[in-house]
Amino acid sequence: MGRDRTVAVVTLGGTIACAPHPLGGVTPSDDPAFMAGVLADARLSATDLPGTHVISAPPLASAVLDAPRLAAVVRSLERVVDEGACGVVVTTGTDTLEEVAFMLDLLWRRAEPVVVVGAMRHGGLPGADGPGNLRDGLRVAAHDQARGMGCLVTLNGHIHQAWQVRKSHTSSLSAFESFVSGPVGSVHEDTVRITSASVIDRPLFILDTVTVVPPVALVTAALADDGRLLGVVGGLGYRGLVVETMGGGSVPPQWSSLLERLTARMPVVYSSRTGGGPTLRSTYGGAGAERDLRRIGMTPAGLLDGLKARLLLGLLLAVRADRASMDEVWDLFDSPTTRGRRCEFVDLAAR
Template identity: 35%
Template sequence: MNRLLLLATGGTIAGCADDSATLNDYTAGVLGGDALLAAVPQLQDLATITVEQVANVDSADLLFEHWRALVARIRDAFAADPELVGMVITHGTNTLEETAWLLQLLIDDPRPVVLVGAMRPATALSADGPLNLLQAVQVALSPVARGYGVLVVMDGQIHGAQRVTKAATQGVGAFASPGSGPLGRVDDFGVHLPMASGSWQVPFAGLALPEQWPQVPIVYGSVEPEPLLLTACLNARVPGLVFTGTGAGQLSAAERSALQAWSGKRPLMLRANRCGSGPVQSHSDDERLGLLSAGSLNPQKARVLLLLCLLAEVDRGGLSARLLKLEPVN
């Protein structure tokens, strides 16, 4: 049978509540990966699945050290076992999209890496975790999933790592890919996904992840934003900064003035938007202020890209070149 590796990290899919009617008041990351696998006996007929527990946390509490361990295990497993068909990662939904995007930028292998979670705890009536896990395994085993890089499977939809986001706080259909829609779907008839159109360039394939990571804050735009936050970031000499600008990534006059008046070394900075979809285009003031548009990346994914650029000691020109290569997506 095909061999598959399941890496468990916790989240709602492994969460438990006091009774089956409770959907919101529960503890994430209670069950281990073995229990998740045992809850779906149909998986035994699909593949030989090895389970490893990388973490067991609410994904809101995920740390850089968890990312480091996850990346190392994926790289080692793929390098050691050429017969391994793919991997499935169970993950909390709150930061699932960030982990998916991080892995997309770091894992250089055509075999599928599929992230999956749940919006209801494992103890809930009609828990969505078991079906999501079954469908994630189906996708990871499918030949048509090769070459897409990292995928996210939720509620029967297959999403690409670059666009997928958690778009709602409740409901099993909480994930979406704004601007493009899902790449495909999976059901009891199989995996419905076109063959990948081209090879994905992994910009940080050889990057070794250190124990200590840089801090990259996100500044959120609003009416009369508090200048102390931006000033504090600059005074703290943060190496990177993401602006969640209003509209198409616009900074206020006060924020632009603060950047212009800053006499020290500017952080590596990206402008994203708070709208939830739509691109951020370049502006004539960007170069003068040291900014770059984040394109279609949402603020949290722009932060992931900045983190890796800082770890790789990439300058503003190198970041600009990497942003240009991100479009178009599959």
């Protein structure tokens, strides 16, 4: 079946799907009519939006999502795309939106774009942004120039690539930014403008919906921290560790020996706690500096922040990638190239 002007929409919950709760606060509504209303508001005064094929899903707080649930979402979306949909929109909560989008990008293997949207203001507030973000997402998902770009995020009129988008404010409408190179485009006056179409080479993970992703710890380095958390990581069952370092790759000197023991047991990756810029590799020496971290066997995450590095390391462990394959993947995010290449990893359970 050829592509048509239909966009598949799956609603996973989050603020965009929240309604006031009788006991106070707001929660994702389990009434399908609620999101139908958000979609209707998105279509107000628009005559040229694509048609929609809504895939019903139970509303979930964004913190509940995990790899098996997202793998199941991907499979359902692939079926709709294979039947002719020109793109996909996923609505979810903004608290973990950057992680959900990155995970979807690593799992998505179709040319049709996946566009993740959400809202910073729920429907009970004046100026709720959900309908507008959904409207923009529908336009981006149906835009020919978005084909082949994997997973994109559309919020507040900006279009971001999943691998670099980051939430930088708890409540602002402009909470999401692309720290590495800025947004790839925008949506204004109902017009999609993609101004940077460079898509980096990145891995593709083919998982089963029951794939178990091994636990990966995430620890942030801080001034004068003695590293006692590192002393218990190995005994808690973690299979990998990501350390968010100070600056470009610095931890307290007393961490060095603790990390060296951990690298003998599991893959240990370091990113920067700043969230922007590459991890350093060879500038600073001395105990705890990046030259020391490389010496003891730690791997730099390149341009990925700690949240995304943790997800990527978990998927690499899930597919039992060897050290050489892991190094190749991390290098993709250290010195990005745009040859359109996907390094494919298949979970044995998905064969």
